[in-house]
Amino acid sequence: xxxxxxxxxxxxxxxxxxxxxxxxxxxxxxxxxxxxxxxxxxxxxxxxxxxxxxxxxxxxxxxxxxxxxxxxxxxxxxxxxxxxxxxxxxxxxxxxxxxxxxxxxxxxxxxxxxxxxxxxxxxxxxxxxxxxxxxxxxxxxxxxxxxxxxxxxxxxxxxxxxxxxxxxxxxxxxxxxxxxxxxxxxxxxxxxxxxxxxxxxxxxxxxxxxxxxxxxxxxxxxxxxxxxxxxxxxxxxxxxxxxxxxxxxxxxxxxxxxxxxxxxxxxxxxxxxxxxxxxxxxxxxxxxxxxxxxxxxxxxxxxxxxxxxxxxxxxxxxxxxxxxxxxxxxxxxxxxxxxxxxxxxxxxxxxxxxxxxxxxxxxxxxxxxxxxxxxxxxxxxxxxxxxxxxxxxxxxxxxxxxxxxxxxxxxxxxxxxxxxxxxxxxxxxxxxxxxxxxxxxxxxxxxxxxxxxxxxxxxxxxxxxxxxxxxxxxxxxxxxxxxxxxxxxxxxxxxxxxxxxxxxxxxxxxxxxxxxxxxxxxxxxxxxxxxxxxxxxxxxxxxxxxxxxxxxxxxxxxxxxxxxxxxxxxxxxxxxxxxxxxxxxxxxxxxxxxxxxxxxxxxxxxxxxxxxxxxxxxxxxxxxxxxxxxxxxxxxxxxxxxxxxxxxxxxxxxxxxxxxxxxxxxxxxxxxxxxxxxxxxxxxxxxxxxxxxxxxxxxxxxxxxxxxxxxxxxxxxxxxxxxxxxxxxxxxxxxxxxxxxxxxxxxxxxxxxxxxxxxxxxxxxxxxxxxxxxxxxxxxxxxxxxxxxxxxxxxxxxxxxxxxxxxxxxxxxxxxxxxxxxxxxxxxxxxxxxxxxxxxxxxxx
Numbered sequence: 001x002x003x004x005x006x007x008x009x010x011x012x013x014x015x016x017x018x019x020x021x022x023x024x025x026x027x028x029x030x031x032x033x034x035x036x037x038x039x040x041x042x043x044x045x046x047x048x049x050x051x052x053x054x055x056x057x058x059x060x061x062x063x064x065x066x067x068x069x070x071x072x073x074x075x076x077x078x079x080x081x082x083x084x085x086x087x088x089x090x091x092x093x094x095x096x097x098x099x100x101x102x103x104x105x106x107x108x109x110x111x112x113x114x115x116x117x118x119x120x121x122x123x124x125x126x127x128x129x130x131x132x133x134x135x136x137x138x139x140x141x142x143x144x145x146x147x148x149x150x151x152x153x154x155x156x157x158x159x160x161x162x163x164x165x166x167x168x169x170x171x172x173x174x175x176x177x178x179x180x181x182x183x184x185x186x187x188x189x190x191x192x193x194x195x196x197x198x199x200x201x202x203x204x205x206x207x208x209x210x211x212x213x214x215x216x217x218x219x220x221x222x223x224x225x226x227x228x229x230x231x232x233x234x235x236x237x238x239x240x241x242x243x244x245x246x247x248x249x250x251x252x253x254x255x256x257x258x259x260x261x262x263x264x265x266x267x268x269x270x271x272x273x274x275x276x277x278x279x280x281x282x283x284x285x286x287x288x289x290x291x292x293x294x295x296x297x298x299x300x301x302x303x304x305x306x307x308x309x310x311x312x313x314x315x316x317x318x319x320x321x322x323x324x325x326x327x328x329x330x331x332x333x334x335x336x337x338x339x340x341x342x343x344x345x346x347x348x349x350x351x352x353x354x355x356x357x358x359x360x361x362x363x364x365x366x367x368x369x370x371x372x373x374x375x376x377x378x379x380x381x382x383x384x385x386x387x388x389x390x391x392x393x394x395x396x397x398x399x400x401x402x403x404x405x406x407x408x409x410x411x412x413x414x415x416x417x418x419x420x421x422x423x424x425x426x427x428x429x430x431x432x433x434x435x436x437x438x439x440x441x442x443x444x445x446x447x448x449x450x451x452x453x454x455x456x457x458x459x460x461x462x463x464x465x466x467x468x469x470x471x472x473x474x475x476x477x478x479x480x481x482x483x484x485x486x487x488x489x490x491x492x493x494x495x496x497x498x499x500x501x502x503x504x505x506x507x508x509x510x511x512x513x514x515x516x517x518x519x520x521x522x523x524x525x526x527x528x529x530x531x532x533x534x535x536x537x538x539x540x541x542x543x544x545x546x547x548x549x550x551x552x553x554x555x556x557x558x559x560x561x562x563x564x565x566x567x568x569x570x571x572x573x574x575x576x577x578x579x580x581x582x583x584x585x586x587x588x589x590x591x592x593x594x595x596x597x598x599x600x601x602x603x604x605x606x607x608x609x610x611x612x613x614x615x616x617x618x619x620x621x622x623x624x625x626x627x628x629x630x631x632x633x634x635x636x637x638x639x640x641x642x643x644x645x646x647x648x649x650x651x652x653x654x655x656x657x658x659x660x661x662x663x664x665x666x667x668x669x670x671x672x673x674x675x676x677x678x679x680x681x682x683x684x685x686x687x688x689x690x691x692x693x694x695x696x697x698x699x700x701x702x703x704x705x706x707x708x709x710x711x712x713x714x715x716x717x718x719x720x721x722x723x724x725x726x727x728x729x730x731x732x733x734x735x736x737x738x739x740x741x742x743x744x745x746x747x748x749x750x751x752x753x754x755x756x757x758x759x760x761x762x763x764x765x766x767x768x769x770x771x772x773x774x775x776x777x778x779x780x781x782x783x784x785x786x787x788x789x790x791x792x793x794x795x796x797x798x799x800x801x802x803x804x805x806x807x808x809x810x811x812x813x814x815x816x817x818x819x820x821x822x823x824x825x826x827x828x829x830x831x832x833x834x835x836x837x838x839x840x841x842x843x844x845x
Contacts, residue, residue: 043056058410119138140160153174202218213235233292262274274314285343318372358400359382372395392404430463465517466520492517521585573590575590576624587605600656636676669690673685785814795815
């Protein structure tokens with residue numbers, strides 16, 4: 001008998017009144033989470049007693065609070081007394097040791113000892129602030145190089161034109177009390193000037209010879225009208241040393257030679273120079289005699305691919321070997337050494353010092369140690385098999401010390417959250433430690449915030465930007481990694497439910513830009529959509545790809561996106577994806593063309609990748625970072641510029657037209673997340689929402705206006721917080737994740753749970769009442785109407801033995817389940833919602 005059976009009836013939410021103040025509070029029952037990632041070491045040096053001074057971007061060392069500046073013992077443990085006394089509160093760029101044991105710390109603003117100093121602060125040997133030091137307003141621009149003299153005076157070179165009000169174009173010498181050495185400045189006169197090319201003065205290198213003479217290099221065309229460019233030597237009083245005549249080339253095509261770094265050879269005091277090839281006659285490394293003439297016993301043909309103007313990147317050891325860093329990765333000029341190499345005294349590559357591809361990031365600081373080893377610090381997070389490192393001691397063969405392992409970290413970030421049907425929480429991001437346990441950018445928490453000990457595997461070897469949970473429990477992750485669980489799989493990987501690698505999924509991918517994977521989605525047939533910057537999968541290059549369930553790119557899926565809206569010739573980028581039940585999908589990003597036709601940066605495509613011409617957004621040339629389909633066929637877009645105001649949330653109709661009934665109340669907002677609530681309200685995550693007045697988490701009514709009284713401004717300080725992703729647990733508790741260190745004055749890093757009366761839990765009876773399926777019995781197709789506000793994820797049909805015979809992700813509330821091929825009989829329909837499953841029996845004939 002054919003009879004239309006409505007399995008369940010519609011339900012109204014029933015709660016129409018909220019308190020005037022919708023207070024958001026930290027949920028103390030959710031276990032404290034401390035997410036950390038490797039810090040950045042900007043400078044590190046060895047003291048005569050074997051201890052190490054370290055500066056950079058970090059907040060903890062070996063689990064103890066330490067911000068910006070710290071001292072380590074010889075074994076890598078923290079010198080807690082010095083670090084606590086220094087009481088750093090921000091990034092420190094450089095550190096130097098004075099002859100009397102005092103310490104200089106450099107940054108644009110130096111925050112130490114409860115005080116703020118411009119450019120430089122001086123600390124006593126115990127870490128306390130020195131009372132006899134004051135630099136006034138400091139430097140007018142960036143400091144690139146520092147050299148300490150034996151008498152306690154020190155030289156600063158950089159991009160500045162004055163220091164504490166004293167004219168100082170690119171170079172200044174300070175007395176031990178921080179005052180400008182006026183006699184030295186007078187001797188410099190007009191000093192270093194740029195030429196008609198319009199380039200600014202950039203003094204990147206300064207060293208002091210044992211005889212007190214000062215060698216200065218940088219980007220300048222003329223010194224005191226003498227015509228000397230790029231490199232000069234000064235006498236100790238600041239006057240020009242006319243006996244030094246370096247062999248530098250100048251020409252009308254490139255009249256401004258650039259010297260990036262200088263170092264003295266301790267054997268001879270010859271000067272090793274790193275400059276551009278225009279200055280050094282097609283070479284980039286030369287060694288000069290004290291007269292400035294070429295040392296012909298040194299010949300180097302190495303041409304690094306880029307340069308930094310700071311002396312910390314070049315060091316000469318006691319044997320005359322030259323170690324240098326640059327931003328190259330795998331250039332043939334250095335035989336595959338990434339980021340760091342060493343030359344013999346002759347200038348030839350030292351093959352014994354085989355860094356190869358052990359580093360995964362740039363080196364910012366190099367120091368030759370007293371025992372002949374080298375100390376390196378920087379932006380890297382790995383050296384060989386060592387993970388979670390940014391400060392390493394290397395021996396003569398470039399092998400890392402196994403006993404020197406300081407763990408230097410900064411707050412990590414969580415980019416993606418997914419709540420599993422069993423209540424556990426998947427988190428992907430940029431982190432190496434959670435609550436002191438090693439994690440590879442991917443973790444799983446229990447519902448109460450404790451770590452899930454059953455989630456094994458090593459995670460990803462680089463940041464995870466996206467997480468997608470499949471209906472079968474397998475986990476798809478995206479990001480700029482090359483391996484997951486130590487198995488090669490670039491940009492996109494798949495894991496089994498326990499966190500181990502899924503060997504049935506392999507990608508052949510290579511990134512062609514620095515853009516990571518920014519969007520992941522799954523089509524009804526199980527294939528994956530991958531969006532981001534231009535990447536190559538199976539020799540197909542573009543910002544959007546469709547991958548099979550095995551990880552192979554579909555050659556027939558070619559979206560032909562082109563041209564970013566801001567720069568028409570720029571590469572197209574896909575920021576977000578949203579899939580509908582029939583396989584059509586929204587693509588949001590930064591592009592201006594589809595298949596050669598000008599379009600807004602939001603299109604709707606068919607499952608094959610062809611354009612759905614029934615949807616045409618008229619948004620002009622603005623990027624569209626976020627997209628979220630609504631139950632009635634409408635679609636939300638977030639972080640967009642409309643009517644001249646950026647950072648807005650807007651609603652479009654099913655055809656793409658802007659909905660005039662949705663209030664455009666927000667502006668100047670950075671929106672990272674859109675989340676639809678069961679009551680139709682909209683949660684937003686980001687930074688400075690509503691010009692900062694609403695905090696990094698806000699809530700809108702279904703009409704687009706902010707929910708009265710809902711604010712996280714005081715709970716999550718907007719200037720320090722970025723909320724990248726949101727999730728709601730079945731009981732209505734709100735999970736917020738991103739980059740933050742405190743919630744409501746309580747230490748929480750990366751992940752926290754809030755409670756709020758504005759977020760409604762959806763009970764199983766309510767879900768059952770709003771889930772409909774027909775006809776019963778069904779022939780060929782089963783129609784489903786699901787509760788979109790309750791976030792349905794997957795639907796399954798199970799046979800009498802409990803086996804899943806059909807599984808589909810939910811991409812829109814109205815769905816058609818194909819029943820072709822199923823035997824007649826009784827099946828169990830299972831719908832997985834955020835709040836849990838709803839099941840009903842259906843009959844197939």
